[in-house]
Amino acid sequence: MGLFFLGWFIVLAKGLLTPLLLAFFISIMLMPLYRFFRQYKLPDALAIFVSILAMAIVFGLIIWFFSAQIGNLISDFPIIQKNVTNHLNALSAWIEAHSPFSTTEQLDFIKEQSNKLLGFTGTILSGAAGSVTSLVILLGLLPIYIFLIMFYKNLLLRFVFFWFPQEQHGRVEETLREMQVIIKSYLFGLLIQVSYMTVLLGGLLLIIGIKHALLIGLIFAFLNLIPYVGALLGNIIGVLLTLASSSELWPVFAVLGTITFVQFLDNNILMPRIVGSKVKLNALATIVGVIVGGEIAGVAGMFLSLPIIAVLKVVFDRTEQFRQWGVLFGDERPERSPMEVPPLRTKDKRVKKKLEEQNKIEPPHEK
Template sequence: MENEKTPIQLPFLLNAVLVLVGLIAFFFVLDIGAGILIPLVFSFIFSLFLYPLCRKLEGYKIPRALAILICLLLVIAVLSLVFWMIYENILSFSADLPKMQERGQELVTSLQKFIEETFQLTSEGQIEWLRQNLRSFVNTGGQMLNGVINTTTNFLAQIFLIPVYTFFILLYRHVFKGFLDRVFDVEHHEKVGRILVQIETVIQKYIVGLITVVSIIAVLNVIGLMSIGIKHAVFFGVFAAFLTIIPYIGIFIGSLLPILYALAMTDSLFYPVAVLIWFQIVQVLEGNVITPNIVGSQVSINPLVAMLALLLGGSLWGIAGMIIFVPLTAMLKVVLDNIPALSPYGFLLSEGENKVPKFKSNLFLKKLLFWEKKKTE
């Protein structure tokens, strides 16, 4: 009988170095390949979301390519309707811009008088201070403007690529399945299939839950702004609700515009303060009640991991990374949970569910057999 080959055991330090080098290379590829990977990841997520509808249409004897086109056209039609409504509200909001400019000049004048009376700095001195700091401000503003223009241009280019990628991913999904069947041994096909189904479920629940959360937040924002007496409440409320897709900071960013509007268009501090308080209440409800109960425990990961994913995604891929790194982390958790050797890392990403992890390592089995033998002696 031939001796079985024992696996090579590498020293712990060498293993740690290899893992570290692998992580550095992985994030380096994510960074330099952002322009290609961002639309691909978005397309993969949308493909998982649209797959059940596409499969149902194909069940009615509709050709696969036509079924995919119908799904994409439905999504594009819904998004076009939403953006058209936002555009109409923007036109209505723009009518108040001259009045806002006049009110802004009054606020600047009042601020100058306050500084002059409080810090004994005349208007000429304030202008001189501004002139001295204007150059650095312009340079910084120019860099930010260039960054915004580049980001916007890249984002628009990627938007047009997403439906194309989504179409081909759904069209050739049988190729990807065949690839996985050839990569993994037959005895692992059932587990791979289970992982894919769970990932599909996670993505579908995440997107449906996100749409539901955005809708609820929009209604709450609009009701609150109307109750306070802010004009264009629908525009401000829906705009802030859409920013909810950026976890943790989206609602805060969305609240800045109505606060500034209330500050410029009203004569009392009650209105901007009331808007700030209302949006803070909505943010607390969204983070602690609405999102956890609607999105579900199968999608949720613990807040610390979500925050790290948010920061990591933002540093690598900007706003797009902040949006998609959280569901990607949830998908990673599904994979880790289904691999016994990696299940502790999946548990680390979770919120600490009261479930006993199933360890099936050889060491665990040896210990179990040892104690069973002790009992019988």
């Protein structure tokens, strides 16, 4: 019942919770910059304002770069239209040669589907208008929330400690510090990942001679932040952009091969060294978390799902009542079944430590 009402509350309050959670994570990421300005005796409010301004400039540059690449894509629209027509004609000829459907039947089918699509245009446009309105409200509230969370951080921490008896304050402090380490390492890792994925993938595609290479690299880098689902969407969009920009098929295979190579470097060499192995989440919890986050809050929920699950795991691992949920989210996979080895059924700390060593998991710690 508790889980049901909690889920119901989150769905009803997603308009409030999504910007608050985004602001909370960004505030933790801005804390090193805030402390840097405080070292130079800047007033508290001014140090927070300058930190937010620096973040706004960085995001403004990203939006400007993306807009410039979109502008280049729009300027090539006549060539794209010609290439798409050629590809569709070739596809139509192939279908006619290998199936009983003639060109006339294919055109009738396309016309029928187009009429159905136009029937949903009003709904799609109204939904898009609502999304744009929500985005404008989010962008307006986000800097205000970030400023207030950073300004009242000590008050919020005092509020947290008030919920626990004094003998548990040491464990609460340890949990809060580890949450800060997890969030900072994860978010800074994502920023670095977006940067090198854009440069590496876009640069390689540019060298090969793919049109709109930097745009493909930037889109894939941001979509890759969504676990599993984002990489698939990035591949599809990269292929579609390449098909639309080229009259040949070899660039499609070049794009897919380059994306595969860059993903291999990212997953096995670059990302593990950048983010490290502070907290490992199993693939099942990750995929379910991404889907649930998407159902609750759309794209923003998909982006937020992983850091939220990581934070919850840190909290669950340090509470007796919810430690089983920490086990469910984690990657401490026993080699043998608990049906055969009774110690694996318990919450023993020595067993947990042995499983972490077996799975090469480094517990988070404050440096």
